[in-house]
Amino acid sequence: MNKHMPAEPVPFIDLAAQRRRLGKSIDEAVSRVIGHCQFINGPEVTQLEAALGAFSGAKHVVSCASGTDALLMVLMAKGVGRGDAVLCPSFTFCATGEAVALTGATPVFADVDEASFNMDAASLKRGIATAKRLGLKPVAVIPVDLFGQSADHDAIGAIAEAEGLFVLDDAAQAFGASYRGRRLGTFGLATATSFFPAKPLGCFGDGGAIFTDDAELAATLRSVRVHGQGSDKYDNVRLGLTGRLDTMQAAILIEKLKIFEDEIAARNRVAERYAQGLGNVVTVPRLSSGCTSVWAQYTIRLPKGRDRDGFAATLKAKGIPTAIYYPKSMHQQTAYRDFPVADGGLPASESLSGDVISLPMHAYLDGPTQDRVIQAVRTAVST
Ligand SMILES: Cc1ncc(COP(=O)(O)O)c(C=O)c1O
Numbered sequence: 001m002n003k004h005m006p007a008e009p010v011p012f013i014d015l016a017a018q019r020r021r022l023g024k025s026i027d028e029a030v031s032r033v034i035g036h037c038q039f040i041n042g043p044e045v046t047q048l049e050a051a052l053g054a055f056s057g058a059k060h061v062v063s064c065a066s067g068t069d070a071l072l073m074v075l076m077a078k079g080v081g082r083g084d085a086v087l088c089p090s091f092t093f094c095a096t097g098e099a100v101a102l103t104g105a106t107p108v109f110a111d112v113d114e115a116s117f118n119m120d121a122a123s124l125k126r127g128i129a130t131a132k133r134l135g136l137k138p139v140a141v142i143p144v145d146l147f148g149q150s151a152d153h154d155a156i157g158a159i160a161e162a163e164g165l166f167v168l169d170d171a172a173q174a175f176g177a178s179y180r181g182r183r184l185g186t187f188g189l190a191t192a193t194s195f196f197p198a199k200p201l202g203c204f205g206d207g208g209a210i211f212t213d214d215a216e217l218a219a220t221l222r223s224v225r226v227h228g229q230g231s232d233k234y235d236n237v238r239l240g241l242t243g244r245l246d247t248m249q250a251a252i253l254i255e256k257l258k259i260f261e262d263e264i265a266a267r268n269r270v271a272e273r274y275a276q277g278l279g280n281v282v283t284v285p286r287l288s289s290g291c292t293s294v295w296a297q298y299t300i301r302l303p304k305g306r307d308r309d310g311f312a313a314t315l316k317a318k319g320i321p322t323a324i325y326y327p328k329s330m331h332q333q334t335a336y337r338d339f340p341v342a343d344g345g346l347p348a349s350e351s352l353s354g355d356v357i358s359l360p361m362h363a364y365l366d367g368p369t370q371d372r373v374i375q376a377v378r379t380a381v382s383t
Contacts, residue, residue, distance in 0.1 A: 007319040010360050010369055013198050017364035018263075022255055029251040042247030048254050049209070055257060056175075056185030058211035060218035063245035064225055067172035067194025070208040071099035071142070073243055074168050074190045077220040080105045080139055085131035087141040087165070089119040090329040090341065091349040096144055096170050097330045097339070106136055107339050109331045111346040116288045117146045117299070120348065121155040127342030128163055134340055140166050145174030145184060147285065147325070147358075148200060148267075149293035153179045153187040160188070168192065172208075173296035175201055176264050180290040185211035195245075195253060200267065200294040201260050203249040263363035267295040270365045274298055277374035281381050297325055298361040301352070306381060308357055314380040320373050323358045 011017075019026070033042060049061040064070050080086060082104040088097045090109035097107035108131045111123035124141060131138045141160050143151040153169070160167045167188025171177070175193040177184050185191045193199075195207035212218055220238075223229055228240030271293070275284045283301035287293060302308055312322045329349035330336045359373055 007372070009319040010321065010373060011362070012321040012323060012360045013362045014364045015197060015202075017362070018256075021259065021364075025255045026252055029255050030248055033248050033251050039247050040244060042250070044247050044250040044254060045245060048245075048250040048257075051254060051257055052185075052209055052211070055260070056183045056211055058185040058191070059213040060211070060215060061185075062210045062212075062218055062221040062225065063250060064208045064210060064243045065241075065245060066206045067170075067192055067196065067208040068095040068099055069241060069243045070172075070192030070194070070210045071095065071168065071170060072102055073221050073224045073241065074192060074210060074217070075099055075103045075105070075140070076239065076241075077217055077224050078140070078166065078189075083137055084139045085134075085136035086139065087124055087127045087131070088330070089144050089146070089349070090331045090346050091117060091326065091352055092144045092146060092170070092330060093172070093326070094330060094333065094336070095172070096142055097336055100142070101336075101339070105139070106131070107330075107336070108136070108138070109329075109336075109339065109341045109346060109349075111342060111344070111348050112146075112352070114348045114352060115286060116149060116152070116291070117285070117352065118149065118151040118288075119143045119156060121152060121159060123342045123344065123346070124156060124159055126344050128159070128165075130340055130343045138163060138165055140168055142168045142170050143188075144170040144172075145177060147293070147299050148174045148177055148296035149285070149287060150174060150177045150179035150184055150291040152288065152291075154290075157188065172196075173199065174294055175199070176260060176294040178292045186213070189214060190217060195249065200264070200296050201253065201256060203252050203256070205246070205249055207245050207249045207253065209245070264294050266363035267361065268293075270361060270363070270370060271295045271298060273367070273370055274359065274374065277371070278377055281378050295361055297323075297358040299325065299356050299358045300377075301355050302357060303381060304355075306355075308355060311380050312357060314383070315376050318372075318376045320376050321360060324356065325358055327353055329353050
């Protein structure tokens with residue numbers, strides 16, 4: 001490389017590379033929708049739901065307009081509302097707790113495990129006790145499979161069962177990952193995912209889906225998705241949303257799902273190369289026992305005392321973007337700071353918010369480019 005030329009910027013997520021690989025297939029799929037004009041509830045929506053069911057092993061798949069709607073629709077379908085408490089991890093994207101608060105229920109924040117970034121079972125138990133002490137009725141728990149790795153569904157499921165709570169898995173970042181040999185989408189009462197473009201399986205706009213083995217819940221979700229419609233189109237039987245996935249997005253996702261397994265394998269290779277190249281200079285993410293990840297993010301922790309902003313600036317100067325997920329946990333954010341937190345506080349969430357940073361991660365990150373990232377990180381931490 002000419003030392004006077006600025007280094008070529010590395011994409012954080014390379015959607016263009018995926019588009020090149022898919023060639024004309026998406027353009028043709030979109031053209032078919034434009035041709036048949038069934039932009040809402042077209043045949044591709046049913047086809048996608050069947051394909052997602054086959055992929056995940058879930059009996060029912062209800063596609064919807066976003067990952068946030070996927071969470072909200074399940075809570076609405078279950079009648080969650082004022083006086084109810086729903087336990088959520090604090091170290092997550094805001095939509096997890098936001099969906100709870102939108103129903104009028106109270107999100108009660110639990111801490112996460114520092115190694116997996118996922119909900120800590122002991123803190124969940126404390127959070128349930130906190131909710132009861134505050135006079136709330138704990139009704140549900142939303143574990144999040146953060147950064148692509150499955151949460152500890154056995155431990156969380158056992159607590160939920162003992163306490164009579166239903167589990168709504170927030171797999172917005174982790175569709176395609178598995179836990180003890182089973183794909184996400186098959187744990188708890190229902191699973192929500194997002195097809196936001198930057199997600200491991202993303203569409204060309206907003207989209208989401210709900211997975212469940214419960215036929216009655218699936219039927220209620222299909223009603224909630226269309227303003228709570230009943231068998232008579234003009235007699236709405238419950239409150240609902242305009243919660244449908246556009247046919248165009250379904251057509252795009254059908255094409256992307258065909259290469260998704262292969263992309264997951266590629267993401268795992270990228271993660272492995274990072275772990276080998278960086279494991280002795282920063283804290284790299286590790287898979288918990290029985291868990292796989294689709295590596296929605298590759299999130300490292302800097303050595304104690306290392307200035308994160310300075311680190312990010314050093315990488316940026318070399319054309320390497322980084323992102324911080326999340327600089328504030330939910331209980332530290334303005335809109336959420338008055339909601340309760342589990343007894344004992346949330347020290348792991350607070351400490352992670354202070355020192356995590358995510359590196360470029362996608363299925364098309366080639367070896368030489370990734371080595372550039374690795375070298376830049378190694379240099380930045382040692383200076
Ligand atoms: C953990 C988590 N939950 C929910 C969502 C919401 O998904 P959407 O943006 O599709 O509404 C996201 C999206 O980033 C997420 O990361």
